Amino acid sequence: MLPRKNLIYFIVVFLVFFQPHLTNANELSPQQIVERLLSSISKLKTGTSLSLEELEKNKYLSSLALALLNLEEVSEKSLGKYWEARTSSEKNRFHALLEEIFTKEAFPSSGKFFSKLKLVYGKTIIKKLQASVPIIVIHEKEGEISINFHLKNNDNRWQIVDVDLDEISMRNNLRSQFYKLIAKNGFQEVMRHMEEKISEVKN
16 A cells, blocks of 8 residues: 555646646636636635645645746736846746745635635637636625736637736736835845745745
8 A cells, every 4th residue: 555645646646647627728718717727726725734635735736726827927027127137047036936925825815715705707808819807706895896817828728917806907016016126125125025925924
């Protein structure tokens, strides 16, 4: 019999490489991409005393969610005019930190938010290689909240590149915050701020 830890790894690898619906990501519509993202992050477990199984499942679900985002474009667009001036090492480090922030903070908190709400999908709008998937979220206290997922088709595969919450762009909001940090103390302040945020989540 396989040791418990090895059995968990085997199950995760099996799900990643052999589950039929995961091999057809290129065939998914924009709405299906959004549905899969929300489904994945809504299943994430939070807390300070997660079991090994729960940690491994969280890692698997986060990898699914990350694959549905075009994080390279999000990284570039969120730095805007400051992107080209960065070295390859700085770009790679920035991308890695942004990925960790999504995994450690954005996905779990967003998953908790969406898991408790009723979602009403509107009509998907596709214009060539761009698509938008509108959603109305029914919140008990806030009422209706408008969310719009923006996707881009790369090599016949739709990926999410931005999310609007009540017409406020996630990507533009990130860029605004980064610009303020850079204007104050340079690009390294952005990196320090991101590392600090990740450290806070870990603690």
